[in-house]
Amino acid sequence: MAPAQSTIKSLHVAVIGAGAAGLVAARELRRENHSVVVFERDSKVGGLWVYTPESEVDPLSLDPNRTIVHSSVYDSLRTNLPRECMGYRDFPFVPRPEHDGDSRDTRRYPSHREVLAYLEDFAREFNLVEMVRFNTEVTLVEADGLKWRVQSKNSDGVSGDEIFDAVVVCNGHYTEPRVAHVPGIDSWPGKQIHSHNYRVPDQFKDQVVVVIGNFASGADISRDIKEVAKEVHIASRSNPSKTYKLLPGSDNLWLHPMIENANEDGSIVFENGKVVQADTIVHCTGYKYYFPFLNTNGYITVEDNCVGPLYKHVFPPALSPGLSFIGLPWMTLQFFMFELQSKWVAAVLSGRVTLPSEDKMMEDVTAYYAMRDTYGFPKRYTHKLGQNQIRYLDWIAEQVGAPPGEQWRYQEIEGGYFRLATQSDTFRDKWDDDHLIVEAYEDFLRQKLITSLPSELLESGN
Numbered sequence: 001m002a003p004a005q006s007t008i009k010s011l012h013v014a015v016i017g018a019g020a021a022g023l024v025a026a027r028e029l030r031r032e033n034h035s036v037v038v039f040e041r042d043s044k045v046g047g048l049w050v051y052t053p054e055s056e057v058d059p060l061s062l063d064p065n066r067t068i069v070h071s072s073v074y075d076s077l078r079t080n081l082p083r084e085c086m087g088y089r090d091f092p093f094v095p096r097p098e099h100d101g102d103s104r105d106t107r108r109y110p111s112h113r114e115v116l117a118y119l120e121d122f123a124r125e126f127n128l129v130e131m132v133r134f135n136t137e138v139t140l141v142e143a144d145g146l147k148w149r150v151q152s153k154n155s156d157g158v159s160g161d162e163i164f165d166a167v168v169v170c171n172g173h174y175t176e177p178r179v180a181h182v183p184g185i186d187s188w189p190g191k192q193i194h195s196h197n198y199r200v201p202d203q204f205k206d207q208v209v210v211v212i213g214n215f216a217s218g219a220d221i222s223r224d225i226k227e228v229a230k231e232v233h234i235a236s237r238s239n240p241s242k243t244y245k246l247l248p249g250s251d252n253l254w255l256h257p258m259i260e261n262a263n264e265d266g267s268i269v270f271e272n273g274k275v276v277q278a279d280t281i282v283h284c285t286g287y288k289y290y291f292p293f294l295n296t297n298g299y300i301t302v303e304d305n306c307v308g309p310l311y312k313h314v315f316p317p318a319l320s321p322g323l324s325f326i327g328l329p330w331m332t333l334q335f336f337m338f339e340l341q342s343k344w345v346a347a348v349l350s351g352r353v354t355l356p357s358e359d360k361m362m363e364d365v366t367a368y369y370a371m372r373d374t375y376g377f378p379k380r381y382t383h384k385l386g387q388n389q390i391r392y393l394d395w396i397a398e399q400v401g402a403p404p405g406e407q408w409r410y411q412e413i414e415g416g417y418f419r420l421a422t423q424s425d426t427f428r429d430k431w432d433d434d435h436l437i438v439e440a441y442e443d444f445l446r447q448k449l450i451t452s453l454p455s456e457l458l459e460s461g462n
Helices: 020-031 112-125 217-225 334-350 358-374 386-399 407-422 434-446 455-459
Strands: 012-016 035-039 136-144 147-154 159-164 166-169 191-194 208-212 231-235 253-256 259-262 267-270 275-277 280-283 301-303 306-308 323-325
Touching: 012 020, 012 136, 012 159, 020 035, 020 112, 020 166, 020 334, 035 136, 136 159, 147 166, 166 334, 208 217, 208 275, 217 231, 217 280, 231 267, 334 386, 386 407, 407 434
Parallel strands: 012 035, 012 166, 166 323, 191 280, 208 231, 208 280, 231 253
Antiparallel strands: 136 147, 147 159, 259 267, 267 275, 301 306
16 A cells, blocks of 8 residues: 555546446545546446346447447346355345335346346445436546546536546446457348347247357357257357367257358358358357547557556556546456445545556556566456456555455355356356355454344354
8 A cells, every 4th residue: 555645635526437336436436535426328327237128229239320228238147156245345245125115136146137226225325326417428538637528418418518637437348349250241141149239039039040159148148049049059269179069958059169151151160160051140249448438639549458558457647547447357356346446546536545656657557468468368358357356456455455355255256257167057056155155144244234144044054
């Protein structure tokens, strides 16, 4: 931790987005006595967790003039990690009482509706809604001397033009799809859709479907579709080049390596030599970081999904601390990371914690890129934490004087990702780490974050 020598400051701060990152950023900024305005283009909090059955007219979301639907949540989606490790540290994601008659999902891996309810509970508990301007989209963020200009437009067509001391970008990165390059696809006659626009499987009834990608959404959606489709073929770069097998327990879901090419006769040829006549390709190929409102005169760039230059994925050295980003890293404990990053940004803006010099931050960024390249990781993995997440999260915690992450939390995510990779059909309903659930709830109880252990834990004899 680097304590500041200057006077503690209270700044006027804009937060872009009222999803899981923007909500906790607003809370931490207010805790540091900053005044906060949160800009949210939707009519409610929750960000990507706000489900809508609507999808975009352009199924691949390539048309720059399309009307954008911001949610990427599909109807059957459940969390990929156990709820205990997902939540904010001082507001655990535990089953809670019903609110306004809404039933709650008590499963360890609950649905997207339960995650949204949790975020709504969080906003209500900490009186965050009063800081949010709903139905208001930010159209421009740019430096104005030592301050920041934010232009916006609300759903009534009313424009705003305001000056802030700082801007915290929390707009998420699950809206602008990445689409796989498939040789010959331009002459292939079938349909294509990106998972961003997938909601329910009905449209694939009796079809032969190729799903590109087999992580998280790819695994979920292919299993959704196989219930109504004639055949589903998963193409994944994680499969060896000769792979050709039925998914265990299925009679119509086949695993392949990547696609070699698509042909105008409707056929899809895989790298294993197998050929299928397909009706539809579903791209479960991830998303691009996208900041259409941000003007930094070319300083911040997005190249092959690497946003930079950013010190520790948060602060652009030449524009800090006035501009910062919450939530860019992936393959980590998202909400927990949002909370720690937000504490860091809030403390730096108040002057309670100081950043290194611009030159030192750039040296760190350059060294990080060099390490990435040395290990042969593609540029698009710049913000992937994975095995480095503990070191990263605990480093940020140290900057703000917070305790490191709990061991049970880190063990849960490690075990959760292992089960996701090895038992993708059953990982949400079968596990072998009940002892970690007990540790988590005992920890919550010690901190008085809950008043009692859940009955099922007591009944299990633990």
